[in-house]
Amino acid sequence: DAMVIQNPRYQVTQFGKPVTLSCSQTLNHNVMYWYQQKSSQAPKLLFHYYDKDFNNEADTPDNFQSRRPNTSFCFLDIRSPGLGDAAMYLCATSRTPGQGETQYFGPGTRLLVL
Amino acid sequence: ELKVEQNPLFLSMQEGKNYTIYCNYSTTSDRLYWYRQDPGKSLESLFVLLSNGAVKQEGRLMASLDTKARLSTLHITAAVHDLSATYFCAVLPQGGSEKLVFGKGTKLTVNP
Numbered sequence: 001d002a003m004v005i006q007n008p009r010y011q012v013t014q015f016g017k018p019v020t021l022s023c024s025q026t027l028n029h030n031v032m033y034w035y036q037q038k039s040s041q042a043p044k045l046l047f048h049y050y051d052k053d054f055n056n057e058a059d060t061p062d063n064f065q066s067r068r069p070n071t072s073f074c075f076l077d078i079r080s081p082g083l084g085d086a087a088m089y090l091c092a093t094s095r096t097p098g099q100g101e102t103q104y105f106g107p108g109t110r111l112l113v114l
Numbered sequence: 115e116l117k118v119e120q121n122p123l124f125l126s127m128q129e130g131k132n133y134t135i136y137c138n139y140s141t142t143s144d145r146l147y148w149y150r151q152d153p154g155k156s157l158e159s160l161f162v163l164l165s166n167g168a169v170k171q172e173g174r175l176m177a178s179l180d181t182k183a184r185l186s187t188l189h190i191t192a193a194v195h196d197l198s199a200t201y202f203c204a205v206l207p208q209g210g211s212e213k214l215v216f217g218k219g220t221k222l223t224v225n226p
Contacts, residue, residue, distance in 0.1 A: 031212060042202060042216035043157070050212070057213070090156060094212075102147065103214060105157040 003027070004106035006091050012112045013081050021076040021109045023091030032074040033103060034066060035090040043090055049074060078111075086113045116141045116207045120217035128225055130192050135220045137186040137203035145206035146186045147214065148177050150199045157202065161188075193224045 005024045013019040023032065031050050035043035047056045049068045063085070065077040078085055088110050092103040117140040127133050137146070145164060149157040161170045163179035163186060170177050174197065176189045186203055200221045204214040 033212070040219075042218050044216075045213050048212055055212070092157075102159050102162050104159065105149075108156045110154075 004091060004093055004104055006089075006106040006109050008109060009107060010110050010112070012114060013078075014114050015083065016080045019078050019081055019111065021078075021089050021091075021111070023074045023076070023106055024072050025091075025093045025106075026072070027093055027095070027104065028071065029093035029095045029104075030071075031094045031096070032068060033092040033094075034064075034074070034076050035092065036085075037088045037090055037108075039087075046076070081111070081113045083113050086111055116143070116205060116215045118203060118205050118215050118217040120203055120220050122220060123218055124221050124223075126223045126225060127190075127193050129194055132192065133190050135188040135190075135201060135203075135222075137188070137205075137217055139184050139186075139205045139215075141184075142208050143181070143184075143205045146179050147204045147206075148186070148188055149202045149204060151202065151219070152199050160201075190222075193222075195224050195226060198222055198224045 007022045033048040034046045036046055037043040045057050046060045046064055047066050063079050068074045088108045090108045091106040094101045094103045119138045121136045147162050148160040150160050151157050161177040166181040168179045174191045179186045200219045202216050202219045204216045206214055
């Protein structure tokens with residue numbers, strides 16, 4: 001089945017220790033998104049890629065970076081995680097930008113910072 | 115800046131009852147989405163509403179969109195326990211933006 005896969009599902013890291021979260025998709029969608037969702041809050045868009053074009057949200061901290069080496073994979077790098085970065089990180093994809101198509105979400109990676 | 119407000123934020127209802135969740139948004143858009151999220155899980159797409167007057171139904175859930183009033187509703191008919199979850203509406207601004215703006219979510223609990 002075509003889907004959005006995130007690894008790992010749970011990640012524990014230490015304060016200040018870099019961490020990378022992974023997302024892959026078999027939908028062959030052009031757009032990939034990263035959202036941060038803190039407990040009992042709505043998801044917040046961090047950035048997205050349209051093909052190789054990177055689009056950062058203005059209020060995304062510099063601590064968060066992303067890479068998309070090919071259509072299928074996208075990575076979220078947190079360079080120096082703080083306690084406030086503990087959250088669920090959701091990857092999503094959509095087929096075409098600007099057309100209002102549905103975004104399909106992966107299962108999420110829950111990050112814990114000790 | 116687009117703002118999305120959902121009401122109520124918490125909803126406790128009995129099985130068999132009907133209720134409506136409301137989603138208001140502040141600027142022009144004709145792309146509205148409803149998602150369901152179970153505790154600790156990801157978001158599941160329920161409905162995409164693309165035009166004024168759009169109505170979609172799936173099982174006990176029905177969503178509608180009034181772009182003139184900037185209002186969408188999610189109506190629950192004869193609720194069952196399995197519908198307990200958090201429901202988010204999300205709006206895509208006009209102009210080609212890819213940034214979905216989410217409401218705060220409505221946490222629905224259906225009691226036997």
